[in-house]
Amino acid sequence: MNKPLRRVAIFCGLLVLALLVRDNWLQFVRADELTAHPNNTRVRIERYANERGNIIVDGKPITGSVDSGGNYYKYKRTYVNGPMWAPVTGYASQVYDANFIEKIEDGILTGNDDRLFFDRTLAMFTGEKKKGGDVVLTLSGAAQKAAFEGLGDKTGAVVAIEPSTGKILALASTPSYDPSTIAGSNDEKAWVALNSSKSKPMQNRALREIYPPGSVFKVVTAAAALENGNVTDINKPTDTPEGWKIPLSTIPMKNHAQGCANASLNRALEISCNSVFAKLGDEIGVEKMNEMAEKFGFNAEQFVPVRSAASVFDKKAERGGNAQAAIGQFNTATTPLQMAMVTAAIANDGKLMKPYMIDELRAPNLDVIKKNEPEEMSRPVSPENAQLLQQMMENVVSEGTGGRADLKMDGVKVGGKTGTAQHGEKNSKRPYAWFISYAKTAEGSPVAVAVIVEDASGVSREDISGGGLAAPIARDVMKAVLKGQG
Amino acid sequence: MSVVTNTTTIGAIEAPSRRNTELALLGFAVAIPVFAYLNVGLAIDGKVPAGMLGYGLGLTLLAGVAHLVVRKWAPYSDPLLLPLAILLNGLGLVLIWRLDQSPRLIQLAKLQYGAFSPSAPNQMMYSAIGIAMFVGVLLILKDHRVLQRYTYISMAAALVLLLLPLVPGLGTDSFGAKIWIRIGGFSIQPGEFAKLVLAVFFSGYLMVKRDALALASRRFMGLYLPRGRDLGPILTIWAVSLLILVFENDLGTSLLFFGMFVIMLYVATERTSWIVMGLLMAIAGAVVVGSTASHVQSRVAAWLDPFECLKTAPPGTNMAYACDQMTQVLMSFGSGGILGTGLGQGNSDLIKFAANSDFIFATVGEELGLTGVMVFLLLYGLIIERGIRTALAARDPFGKLLAMGLSGAFALQIFVVAGGVMGLIPLTGMTMPFLAYGGSSVIANWALIGILIRISDTARRPAPSPAPNPDAEMTQVVRP
Numbered sequence: 001m002n003k004p005l006r007r008v009a010i011f012c013g014l015l016v017l018a019l020l021v022r023d024n025w026l027q028f029v030r031a032d033e034l035t036a037h038p039n040n041t042r043v044r045i046e047r048y049a050n051e052r053g054n055i056i057v058d059g060k061p062i063t064g065s066v067d068s069g070g071n072y073y074k075y076k077r078t079y080v081n082g083p084m085w086a087p088v089t090g091y092a093s094q095v096y097d098a099n100f101i102e103k104i105e106d107g108i109l110t111g112n113d114d115r116l117f118f119d120r121t122l123a124m125f126t127g128e129k130k131k132g133g134d135v136v137l138t139l140s141g142a143a144q145k146a147a148f149e150g151l152g153d154k155t156g157a158v159v160a161i162e163p164s165t166g167k168i169l170a171l172a173s174t175p176s177y178d179p180s181t182i183a184g185s186n187d188e189k190a191w192v193a194l195n196s197s198k199s200k201p202m203q204n205r206a207l208r209e210i211y212p213p214g215s216v217f218k219v220v221t222a223a224a225a226l227e228n229g230n231v232t233d234i235n236k237p238t239d240t241p242e243g244w245k246i247p248l249s250t251i252p253m254k255n256h257a258q259g260c261a262n263a264s265l266n267r268a269l270e271i272s273c274n275s276v277f278a279k280l281g282d283e284i285g286v287e288k289m290n291e292m293a294e295k296f297g298f299n300a301e302q303f304v305p306v307r308s309a310a311s312v313f314d315k316k317a318e319r320g321g322n323a324q325a326a327i328g329q330f331n332t333a334t335t336p337l338q339m340a341m342v343t344a345a346i347a348n349d350g351k352l353m354k355p356y357m358i359d360e361l362r363a364p365n366l367d368v369i370k371k372n373e374p375e376e377m378s379r380p381v382s383p384e385n386a387q388l389l390q391q392m393m394e395n396v397v398s399e400g401t402g403g404r405a406d407l408k409m410d411g412v413k414v415g416g417k418t419g420t421a422q423h424g425e426k427n428s429k430r431p432y433a434w435f436i437s438y439a440k441t442a443e444g445s446p447v448a449v450a451v452i453v454e455d456a457s458g459v460s461r462e463d464i465s466g467g468g469l470a471a472p473i474a475r476d477v478m479k480a481v482l483k484g485q486g
Numbered sequence: 487m488s489v490v491t492n493t494t495t496i497g498a499i500e501a502p503s504r505r506n507t508e509l510a511l512l513g514f515a516v517a518i519p520v521f522a523y524l525n526v527g528l529a530i531d532g533k534v535p536a537g538m539l540g541y542g543l544g545l546t547l548l549a550g551v552a553h554l555v556v557r558k559w560a561p562y563s564d565p566l567l568l569p570l571a572i573l574l575n576g577l578g579l580v581l582i583w584r585l586d587q588s589p590r591l592i593q594l595a596k597l598q599y600g601a602f603s604p605s606a607p608n609q610m611m612y613s614a615i616g617i618a619m620f621v622g623v624l625l626i627l628k629d630h631r632v633l634q635r636y637t638y639i640s641m642a643a644a645l646v647l648l649l650l651p652l653v654p655g656l657g658t659d660s661f662g663a664k665i666w667i668r669i670g671g672f673s674i675q676p677g678e679f680a681k682l683v684l685a686v687f688f689s690g691y692l693m694v695k696r697d698a699l700a701l702a703s704r705r706f707m708g709l710y711l712p713r714g715r716d717l718g719p720i721l722t723i724w725a726v727s728l729l730i731l732v733f734e735n736d737l738g739t740s741l742l743f744f745g746m747f748v749i750m751l752y753v754a755t756e757r758t759s760w761i762v763m764g765l766l767m768a769i770a771g772a773v774v775v776g777s778t779a780s781h782v783q784s785r786v787a788a789w790l791d792p793f794e795c796l797k798t799a800p801p802g803t804n805m806a807y808a809c810d811q812m813t814q815v816l817m818s819f820g821s822g823g824i825l826g827t828g829l830g831q832g833n834s835d836l837i838k839f840a841a842n843s844d845f846i847f848a849t850v851g852e853e854l855g856l857t858g859v860m861v862f863l864l865l866y867g868l869i870i871e872r873g874i875r876t877a878l879a880a881r882d883p884f885g886k887l888l889a890m891g892l893s894g895a896f897a898l899q900i901f902v903v904a905g906g907v908m909g910l911i912p913l914t915g916m917t918m919p920f921l922a923y924g925g926s927s928v929i930a931n932w933a934l935i936g937i938l939i940r941i942s943d944t945a946r947r948p949a950p951s952p953a954p955n956p957d958a959e960m961t962q963v964v965r966p
Contacts (some may be wrong), residue, residue, distance in 0.1 A: 001753055001754065001756065001883060001886050001887075002878055003756065004753045004878055005753055005874060005878055005886070005890060006878070007752075008749055008752065008753060008874065008890065009871070009878075011749075012867075012870050012871075012874065012893070012894065012897040013867070013871075014865040015897055015898070015900070015901040016863055016864075016866070016870070016897070016900070016901075017907070018858055018901070018910065019785045019863050019900070019901060019904050019905060019908065021861070022905065022908050022909075022910040023819075023851075023856060023859045023908060024856065025861060026816065026820060026851075026908055026909070027819055027820065027822055027823060027824065027851060027855065027859065028823075028824060028856055030820055031820050031821075031822075031823045031824070032820070032821065033816050034816060034820020034821065035817075035820055035821045035823070037793070037817055037820070039813055039817065040817045040822050041833075041836060042833050042836070055655065064645065071589045071593050127532075135604070164718035173621050186638065214657070278764050278855055292712075304884045330639060366776055375715040481854065
């Protein structure tokens with residue numbers, strides 16, 4: 001009977017071998033996939049097993065972590081002034097994952113990042129409890145507060161950037177929500193309510209929403225005109241008749257302002273003449289227009305490091321479309337961040353700095369793991385042309401449509417541009433009110449702001465103009481930044 | 487095979503008893519679980535666990551008693567079987583104790599049953615009863631051939647044991663599978679004991695009938711086909727296995743018994759045709775039942791693609807439950823990776839139900855990793871290998887068949903259970919021998935080891951020297 005016995009022995013060996021192979025398949029080949037599987041609650045258990053690190057603004061944490069005593073998720077995220085900071089921090093929920101900074105820097109905040117390996121190992125020997133590292137932001141509490149309170153119960157967004165570095169100083173979006181309400185494990189009701197709310201409080205309008213820019217886009221067209229030599233003297237009258245016809249059509253370009261016929265570039269920006277800029281856009285051509293727009297950051301997602309939506313300039317537009325795109329209509333659409341970048345580049349004498357909002361990452365023992373340095377992104381305009389643009393934008397504030405943004409502070413010059421973008425079929429919906437501006441002192445420009453107010457229920461239609469609604473918010477944000485510096 | 491085969495452990499000269507080897511190995515088999523116990527305590531509470539001394543002494547006592555009994559009553563037995571079983575049993579205790587510490591499982595038990603009682607003390611008691619069973623087997627069963635006398639009584643006993651869970655009021659339905667009976671406060675899994683009794687029956691029966699089954703056959707397409715009337719036994723066993731599958735809803739048990747029978751039939755008759763027939767019948771049975779029984783269907787769906795099935799299965803159904811369980815088990819294995827999280831630091835308690843019994847292998851996978859799982863599989867492989875080696879060494883056909891049957895059943899059980907939790911085959915309701923929580927399993931498997939040790943002792947015992955011939959002195963050859 002020994003021959004079949006040996007064969008059965010081999011068969012039993014094969015059974016064990018099959019198990020060994022299967023185990024290697026599971027625990028080696030598929031290990032990463034199974035570990036990171038969305039159904040695997042271990043990721044979240046691990047995320048909340050230890051005190052989560054904090055997100056820090058102006059040296060003070062804007063987040064917290066409390067021991068919730070749960071069997072599954074020990075610690076729970078809390079937020080200081082949640083609605084104001086929600087577009088920046090995002091949320092970290094025990095059930096619904098996380099987003100924005102909370103998600104991107106999850107490794108540092110939980111303490112699981114490879115860069116914290118040494119700290120973890122050390123803590124293991126000293127018996128200290130594992131703790132997450134901190135994320136220090138570039139934002140300014142005062143500017144954020146001014147932006148958030150300025151928006152109030154209106155729907156809109158504000159982005160403020162320090163032009164010389166690209167540091168984001170304020171990033172507000174309203175209506176907002178308190179991430180604390182969805183941080184726990186029994187917050188399904190709040191989560192459903194937030195997600196089904198018509199006002200979309202979880203939408204980050206500063207980064208992820210693209211709006212038609214309307215007249216604020218004219219600064220890009222002006223920059224292209226100067227850079228490409230279509231305009232050499234900003235005060236020389238342009239050859240633009242009133243009722244200039246949009247190419248390839250018989251419809252004249254309508255002006256809302258008086259005195260646009262043959263207006264100079266300076267004057268046209270001051271009173272926001274559609275005809276002058278549409279004609280300039282047509283002269284520059286879609287290729288050069290697109291080149292300028294892309295130098296400012298259009299047609300690309302920005303990572304600050306939270307991803308922003310890509311702003312759009314239609315590079316395939318035919319002449320008529322291009323002429324309308326040049327005044328911020330047609331397919332042109334932009335995030336508030338993008339317009340802040342345009343303003344910052346002009347205020348920084350033509351040099352666009354890459355926008356970012358994480359200043360440094362710190363280990364639990366406060367050692368700096370990574371410090372972000374300002375980085376140049378592109379040079380859309382020459383310093384000379386940037387100064388001409390500044391001169392014109394300052395004119396807008398001192399003489400033209402942007403008067404309400406004036407800070408009236410000694411030694412501070414303010415440049416800006418208003419915009420009122422049409423939207424909806426035949427202009428049926430309330431237009432978007434835009435305002436972009438910067439402040440400039442003798443040392444340079446400390447702040448550039450872009451403000452959009454999406455809907456202003458209760459304000460009469462004529463008042464919805466960038467100058468009326470958005471400019472005061474921009475003024476308050478700039479004031480907050482200047483005060484903080486002085 | 488070379489001519490000088492030392493595969494049989496029979497030697498012409500005085501065979502070493504290897505009892506001291508066994509003792510040394512037992513030292514490791516006790517020390518490793520004690521360190522594992524310490525590891526769990528340090529990982530969970532950060533201090534040396536209070537029960538460590540008691541646990542260590544208890545395990546030492548069990549191992550010591552077993553060893554002394556073997557030394558006295560089975561001195562030539564295989565030296566590896568006992569240490570391997572002690573090691574697995576000890577580590578099983580540690581794993582069960584580790585899961586007793588899980589606040590999630592405690593909370594769950596309080597929600598479901600109103601109270602939580604730790605499983606480790608019970609398992610310690612079962613292990614003691616198991617060792618007692620082992621000792622009993624060695625003391626009572628002086629020669630395994632005695633069992634041959636009980637061939638047909640064994641058959642009756644096996645049938646009763648297998649059908650007990652179907653008796654109304656006695657059997658309990660635990661998530662579809664009806665393989666438990668409840669007497670007083672105790673749940674018993676009769677299938678574990680049936681495994682032993684059936685092996686005895688098959689050995690006795692096949693030993694008698696092997697010639698008829700092997701020789702009286704017709705040749706057809708290169709295979710020796712048995713006569714119709716000789717097909718009786720295999721058809722009966724097949725039918726009983728199918729009945730188990732249909733009425734007790736347990737794929738594992740029926741696969742185990744049918745597989746064991748086919749293996750023993752093959753060994754007894756040396757005819758490959760039996761294997762072919764057995765495979766065909768198993769496939770036919772599995773297909774028929776698999777396409778009709780809903781319980782088996784949900785297990786199959788959970789096996790094919792648990793994550794997909796979890797999305798499609800209607801919530802609250804048996805299928806959704808089975809799929810969710812399978813995803814949890816797979817993620818537990820996956821999260822362990824190569825080295826595991828370390829004892830006491832994993833989250834295998836997320837499996838919730840039966841974490842310390844049917845799914846205890848997932849805790850091994852998560853906390854000890856690929857490395858740990860492979861070690862455990864090799865330990866089991868060693869037990870199987872020593873069992874088959876015992877069968878090879880045994881000098882009587884009954885002993886050969888019995889050792890082979892028990893080792894084969896053990897191998898199939900490992901494959902069915904570990905393959906089930908690792909998603910290699912559909913999940914069944916059996917548990918890992920020695921590792922999983924459950925009295926029946928521990929006690930029956932200790933008896934199994936006892937029988938193997940008895941057979942191996944008989945096999946390795948040196949042949950008694952011929953009795954001195956009283957005539958030898960008388961008949962002296964006188965040479966001139």
